[in-house]
Amino acid sequence: MLPFSSAFFFQPFWSAFADQPPSLPYLSLPPTSGRPSFLAAAFGAFSMSGADLHLPQLRPLGKTSRTDNWWIAPLLTFLGLGAFIVYSTWAAMQGVNYFVPGTHYLSPMYSPVLFDSWKIAQPSGHAWFGAWPSWLPQNILGMLPLTPAFLILWAPGGFRFTCYYYRGAYYKAFWADPISCSVGEPGFRGKKYRGENSFPLIFQNLHRYFFYVAVIFIGLLSYDAIMSYVFIKDGHHQFGIGIGSLVLTINPICLGCYTFGCHVFRHLIGGRKDEMGEGGTKKAYDCVSCLNRRHMMWAWISLFWVGFTDFYVRMVASGAWHDFRLI
Numbered sequence: 001m002l003p004f005s006s007a008f009f010f011q012p013f014w015s016a017f018a019d020q021p022p023s024l025p026y027l028s029l030p031p032t033s034g035r036p037s038f039l040a041a042a043f044g045a046f047s048m049s050g051a052d053l054h055l056p057q058l059r060p061l062g063k064t065s066r067t068d069n070w071w072i073a074p075l076l077t078f079l080g081l082g083a084f085i086v087y088s089t090w091a092a093m094q095g096v097n098y099f100v101p102g103t104h105y106l107s108p109m110y111s112p113v114l115f116d117s118w119k120i121a122q123p124s125g126h127a128w129f130g131a132w133p134s135w136l137p138q139n140i141l142g143m144l145p146l147t148p149a150f151l152i153l154w155a156p157g158g159f160r161f162t163c164y165y166y167r168g169a170y171y172k173a174f175w176a177d178p179i180s181c182s183v184g185e186p187g188f189r190g191k192k193y194r195g196e197n198s199f200p201l202i203f204q205n206l207h208r209y210f211f212y213v214a215v216i217f218i219g220l221l222s223y224d225a226i227m228s229y230v231f232i233k234d235g236h237h238q239f240g241i242g243i244g245s246l247v248l249t250i251n252p253i254c255l256g257c258y259t260f261g262c263h264v265f266r267h268l269i270g271g272r273k274d275e276m277g278e279g280g281t282k283k284a285y286d287c288v289s290c291l292n293r294r295h296m297m298w299a300w301i302s303l304f305w306v307g308f309t310d311f312y313v314r315m316v317a318s319g320a321w322h323d324f325r326l327i
Contacts, residue, residue: 059184061176070180078173080300081166084307088153091310095119095147097317098310099126104227105244105323107310108251110149112220117147159214162207164263165299211264218259221252231325241327247312254305258298261291 064070091109095117098110106113106126116124118132127148132138140146160166171177178185196204228245230237259265270285291298315321 061184061186062179063184064180064182066180066182070183074173074176074179077169080303081170081173084303087307088310091314092147092149092153093145094314095145095149097314098149099124100244100313100317100323102232103242103244103323104224104230105242105248105313105316106224106228107313108221108224108248108306109153109310110147111224112152113148114151115148119145119147155210155213156217158206159210159259160299160303162204162210163299164207165296167204208264211259211262214259218252218256221248221255225249225252239327240325242323242325244312244316244323247309251305251309254298254302257291258295258302260288261295261298263292263295266292 088109091107096119098107098113098117099105101122111126112128113124113126114128115130115132115136116127118138123131137146140150172179176186194201196202225245225248228248229239229241231240231242232238266285266288269288270281312321316323
């Protein structure tokens with residue numbers, strides 16, 4: 001018997017704010033046999049019974065005997081994730097207004113800045129390696145602009161895309177497999193259930209490695225938050241607090257609660273052990289478990305705040321908003 005944790009992921013996202021997490025039912029799986037496939041061995045996944053699992057589809061797409069509003073949760077998930085994907089793609093293609101001159105405000109969608117965008121005339125002061133190099137193209141396929149954001153977004157994007165919660169969320173919302181419990185699935189799957197043991201979904205097992213990269217980004221964004229309290233006036237640096245400072249500070253906090261509540265981190269802290277004592281490891285495990293119980297909530301809050309932080313920096317940089325200084 002293995003815990004079918006997908007049942008937790010398939011809950012409506014607002015249930016993340018409830019006092020008690022949803023219960024985790026169990027799913028019986030057939031015994032494994034044979035050797036794992038090459039891809040399975042490489043990515044830490046093992047095929048079940050050495051073949052596809054035959055699960056006949058009992059209902060056509062959308063057919064169900066349920067009388068509740070089961071479609072609301074996948075619809076809201078589709079709209080929420082879809083809106084973020086559209087906005088983040090648009091923001092990444094801009095290549096301008098990702099920093100605020102006279103401050104150290106920097107959009108998290110561009111941090112760290114490896115090279116300054118070829119679209120800006122003056123250096124941003126944030127680039128690690130200076131101006132946009134000649135060996136990097138300015139466009140992809142001759143029409144899509146290549147900006148500093150695209151050089152780094154693969155890392156946080158990969159972490160979220162392979163996240164256990166997000167997988168359950170967008171599997172339902174975007175290709176309806178399954179769209180909801182006891183609701184008919186699309187016919188493209190046929191009678192074979194391959195899970196995540198075959199190409200291309202086997203790459204979801206890279207999540208454990210994306211976690212290590214995500215931790216580095218938490219450190220980088222925390223540095224950006226600290227530097228947001230340093231302002232430049234008459235060529236001198238001085239301490240100050242602006243609304244943007246608070247916005248950039250909240251961002252790594254929310255991202256940290258999401259990242260360090262990850263199932264991978266929980267396993268690293270103590271989940272791999274059969275038994276734990278009452279020492280520091282147990283306390284750390286309990287702390288991670290506390291975040292893990294609200295993993296869905298932090299996934300949505302951190303996603304929204306990353307987008308809002310970029311939007312705030314973009315509005316101030318463009319002159320549309322004024323950044324009020326508290327100190």
